[in-house]
Amino acid sequence: xxxxxxxxxxxxxxxxxxxxPLRTFLDGAALGxxxxxxxxxxxxxxxxxxxxxxxxxxxxxxxESVPSQATVIASIVMHRIEKTFVKALVPYPVIEVELVSGHxxxxxxxxxxxxxxxxxxxxxxxxxxxxxTRIPRIQVEEHxxxxxxx
Amino acid sequence: xxxxxxxxxxxLVVAERDDFSTxxxxxxxxxxxxxxxxxxxxxxxxxxxxNHNELLADDKVTLDIGRQGAFGExxxxxxxxxxxxxxSVLIDLARQAIAAGRANTVVVLFADAAMRPGVGSGAAFAxxxxxxxxxxxxxxxxxLGAVAAYAFLAAxxxxxxxxxxxxxxxVAVAQREWAKGNTFARTRTTLTNDEYLASPFxxxxxxxxxxxxxxxGAAAVIVTTADRAGSGRHRAVHIAGAAxxxxxxxxxxxVSPWEPVGAxxxxxxxxxxxxxxxxxxxxxxxxxxxxxxxxxxxxxxxYAERGGAGxxxxxxxxxxxxxxxxxxxxxxxxxxxxxxxxPVIEAITQLRGTGGARQVIDASVAAIAxxxxxxxxxxxxxxDLEVPR
Numbered sequence: 001x002x003x004x005x006x007x008x009x010x011x012x013x014x015x016x017x018x019x020x021p022l023r024t025f026l027d028g029a030a031l032g033x034x035x036x037x038x039x040x041x042x043x044x045x046x047x048x049x050x051x052x053x054x055x056x057x058x059x060x061x062x063x064e065s066v067p068s069q070a071t072v073i074a075s076i077v078m079h080r081i082e083k084t085f086v087k088a089l090v091p092y093p094v095i096e097v098e099l100v101s102g103h104x105x106x107x108x109x110x111x112x113x114x115x116x117x118x119x120x121x122x123x124x125x126x127x128x129x130x131x132x133t134r135i136p137r138i139q140v141e142e143h144x145x146x147x148x149x150x
Numbered sequence: 151x152x153x154x155x156x157x158x159x160x161x162l163v164v165a166e167r168d169d170f171s172t173x174x175x176x177x178x179x180x181x182x183x184x185x186x187x188x189x190x191x192x193x194x195x196x197x198x199x200x201n202h203n204e205l206l207a208d209d210k211v212t213l214d215i216g217r218q219g220a221f222g223e224x225x226x227x228x229x230x231x232x233x234x235x236x237x238s239v240l241i242d243l244a245r246q247a248i249a250a251g252r253a254n255t256v257v258v259l260f261a262d263a264a265m266r267p268g269v270g271s272g273a274a275f276a277x278x279x280x281x282x283x284x285x286x287x288x289x290x291x292x293x294l295g296a297v298a299a300y301a302f303l304a305a306x307x308x309x310x311x312x313x314x315x316x317x318x319x320x321v322a323v324a325q326r327e328w329a330k331g332n333t334f335a336r337t338r339t340t341l342t343n344d345e346y347l348a349s350p351f352x353x354x355x356x357x358x359x360x361x362x363x364x365x366x367g368a369a370a371v372i373v374t375t376a377d378r379a380g381s382g383r384h385r386a387v388h389i390a391g392a393a394x395x396x397x398x399x400x401x402x403x404x405v406s407p408w409e410p411v412g413a414x415x416x417x418x419x420x421x422x423x424x425x426x427x428x429x430x431x432x433x434x435x436x437x438x439x440x441x442x443x444x445x446x447x448x449x450x451x452x453y454a455e456r457g458g459a460g461x462x463x464x465x466x467x468x469x470x471x472x473x474x475x476x477x478x479x480x481x482x483x484x485x486x487x488x489x490x491x492x493p494v495i496e497a498i499t500q501l502r503g504t505g506g507a508r509q510v511i512d513a514s515v516a517a518i519a520x521x522x523x524x525x526x527x528x529x530x531x532x533x534d535l536e537v538p539r
Contacts, residue, residue: 016281016289017286076298076353077351094298136291137291
């Protein structure tokens with residue numbers, strides 16, 4: 001397992017709580033493993049979802065490792081730098097991605113990106129350290145190599 | 151719907167920028183104003199419904215207001231949270247309680263004191279959502295405050311409809327024109343195109359002038375029986391209809407649409423309770439934390455085609471003399487942001503005919519469309535000068 005990068009973007013104050021419903025997700029992330037919840041019949045669930053909307057099952061979720069490949073759904077650029085949580089000195093992207101598993105996440109990048117992200121871009125997630133946690137970020141190098149350029 | 155209840159009093163306190171009174175202090179001032187407006191005494195109040203304000207960590211009005219305000223024995227006292235729709239929902243619940251004989255004179259109350267000395271509104275709201283669960287994970291991704299979530303909704307809107315970024319500007323400009331006539335508005339000068347375009351991005355595609363203007367303040371609305379409602383300073387404003395919708399906004403496939411699903415149904419249901427349609431509405435007041443929201447609700451309600459609300463606004467249809475005057479006090483974007491209070495107070499103002507320079511001639515039916523969360527929650531409240539049909 002590679003050591004996670006120290007995050008360039010947010011301060012430790014922005015670290016997510018390791019309590020439920022993120023405990024298993026963050027335990028996996030600490031090991032470099034993207035683990036997300038599914039119902040017992042394999043449908044993706046939200047972190048705090050107690051019943052599957054597709055089949056009505058309400059058993060405890062099954063947490064499975066999922067591939068880190070994702071597709072960009074939409075993106076914004078945050079220009080307001082909130083010093084309580086953000087250490088970056090420049091506008092930064094937040095990107096909505098859909099994983100192969102069907103889960104959607106809002107993530108930023110593992111370093112300051114040179115390019116903007118466009119809907120439909122294929123990206124790969126990695127992890128960075130924020131406080132005592134590791135959280136997912138888009139791997140910028142991977143993204144740049146897979147694009148024709150904007 | 152029977153003419154069981156009507157609005158008889160309003161108190162609105164919009165604090166000056168250097169007034170950092172507590173939420174409770176602001177609330178009690180608003181209640182006093184509302185009682186004077188309705189021509190009643192504190193002792194006449196037998197119900198108090200509090201708009202839960204989840205945006206504030208520390209300073210908030212609680213059920214202790216009953217003791218703090220020396221209300222004596224109340225037949226109704228509770229706090230409710232339906233996100234941004236709460237204030238409208240509480241007015242309907244007050245109507246229902248009065249219709250059922252459970253109270254005679256109910257105060258619906260909201261107070262907010264999020265602004266503190268030396269802390270900008272952006273910082274005050276950036277911590278919203280906390281560190282737990284989905285929102286906590288989003289925050290660690292740099293997604294701070296409601297502006298980021300609505301920037302994503304705007305990104306989807308601009309990406310998936312014919313709308314353009316200039317449509318956001320059109321709303322900001324149109325609502326500023328209305329704000330010029332509102333003494334409570336934070337800014338009352340014409341908004342030029344250059345001024346808008348010079349406004350910095352907060353969360354692109356949303357600029358500072360696309361965002362609401364948070365203030366400290368409070369509002370109290372008195373709902374009472376229809377026969378009592380005429381004893382105040384102003385005409386009674388009847389509650390003609392109310393409806394809600396809430397939807398799931400899932401974060402996994404099959405994905406939930408980003409659109410305001412349920413808003414149109416709540417709008418039609420509320421109007422239908424008095425046999426009305428959108429064509430009967432004289433003034434439309436929309437909860438507009440960002441300029442995006444009036445655009446998508448005008449489309450949801452059928453006033454404009456999908457992606458066509460910007461053209462509708464640019465054509466002056468939401469302005470003075472337009473086909474559906476909208477956010478006639480400037481809305482939250484150009485006047486003041488007190489969550490669900492802003493559109494309700496403006497609707498009552500218009501129906502009472504006290505809008506001054508911004509008064510819509512012959513306004514008699516107002517629809518208030520409130521939203522909550524990330525457009526998962528919708529409500530419509532219909533107010534009518536006439537006894538509901």
